[in-house]
Amino acid sequence: MTLLDQYLKAVAAQLPKDARDDIVAELRDMILTRFEAKEEELGRPLTDGEQEAILREVGHPLAVAGRYHTGANHLIGPELYPYFLFAVKIGLAALIVITLLASAIQVLVGELSLSEGIGHAFSNIVSGGITLIGFAAIAGFIIERQPEKPKFLREWRVKDLHLFEFAAFDTEALERSFKEGQKGKSMSVTMGFKSSSPAANALGAAMGLTVLLLWWTGVLPIADLRPGAGSWVMDGIDYGAILTSIVEVAFWPILAYLAARIGLELFRAWRPGARRVAALGQLTLALVRLGGLLWLWSYSPLSPVIHVDSMQALIDGARRMADGHFSLATLLTLIGLFMMIETVGNILGSAWRLATPARAETAKA
Incomplete structure (x- = not known):
């Protein structure tokens, strides 16, 4: 031959x-x-x-x-790449926040020293980031090879183009604010992240929720704070045992909730104009979330720790924290209340969007 x-x-x-x-x-x-x-x-x-x-x-x-290859000759093509990059940015941001929070809790309860906490956080951000980028690349690979490109690539709208400006540092706004400060005017410094479109916001939310889902299932073992792991005792309370008890009851419901939220956000990105359908989904999931928070507040293993009988008791706890007497129980109580208030606001907002005629919404948009 x-x-x-x-x-x-x-x-x-x-x-x-x-x-x-x-x-x-x-x-x-x-x-x-x-x-x-x-x-x-x-x-x-x-x-x-x-x-x-x-x-x-x-x-x-x-x-x-x-x-001579007639199909895709690249892992992720130029049309899909901005969406891939956007999803990776959101995922990494969520990963960093969750990892730092988990490491901070481990340092506070004395499970890790400060230096160990920093080392664990860095290690988990690197390993988790590689995993996230891998998942995003696999998703992009599959989408790129579909016989028909997704609707958000084929039927894009001008008002959705803010997606490509996400996380672009707005140097002009920063320079303008600086000059106003030099002239003695009120200096309003915007850190320069330009607003994104509804479709971009939905994609970002889906990616952030995916990070939570991967953490909840243990695919992303962030600082050993995944469900059911470890024993974290603070102020005589074993938060690790409480978390294990909660997971035994709520693992599958929370998994289903996160999956439903991801599906809803992907639908919003795919059909940004279907506001009333999205509002119905948001209303349903917000009611489910409120029910879960009420269970957590009144009946869960965490309830004896975070439940307060009066507003005065809550105010007293907040004052002690303001005076430097940190209490994880009080912090969790405040977080739980804020989450319930925010969820009630979501319910009211979703109900309003659902009741508002589509024509009026379109005119507003």
Whole structure:
């Protein structure tokens, strides 16, 4: 077998069967023409080394076969890449917040020293980030090879183009604020993150919720704070045991809730104009979330720790924290109350959007 035959055989192995013979014949003619031209120039037959040099000029068999490939020749194409990058940014941001919070709790309860907490946080951010980017790349790979591109790529709208400005540092606004400060005017410094579109917000929420879902299922073991792990005692309260008890009861309901939230956010990104359908989904999930928070407040293993009988008791606890007497129980109580207030606000807002005629919403938008 000649060098040319070996080369063409390697190329043919990478080509689609229906076009293989025609492409190989075309390549053979082209390469033989090069061989003949070089032989005429030298006045003698080519050596194996000279033939191999010409074959290298033609290109590696994988690269040559790729030129004839009719499908996607890239992992994530230029159309999908901004969405991939956006999802990765949101996912990494959520990962960093959760990891730092988990490490801070472990340091507070004395499970880790400060230096160990920093080391664990850095290690988990790196390993978790690689995992997230891998998941995003797999999703992009699958989407890129669908026979029909997703609707958000085919039927994009001008008002959704803020997606490509997400996390772009607004230097003009910062410079303008600085000049106003020099002139003695009130200096309102915006840290420069431009607002994004409803579709972008929905994609970002879906990515952040995916990070929570992966953490909850243990795929992202963030600082050993995944459900059911460890024993964290503070002020005589074993929060690790409480978390384990909660997980035994609520693991699957929370998993289903997170999956439903992710599905709703993806629907919002896919159909940003379907406001009333999205509002119905948001209202339903907000009611479910409120029920879960009420269970956590009144009936869960955490209830004896966070439940307060009067507003005065809550105010007294907040004052002690303001005076420097940190209490994780009081902090969790405040967080639980704020989450309930925020959830009630979501319920009212979703109910209003659901009751508002679609025409009025469109006019507002």
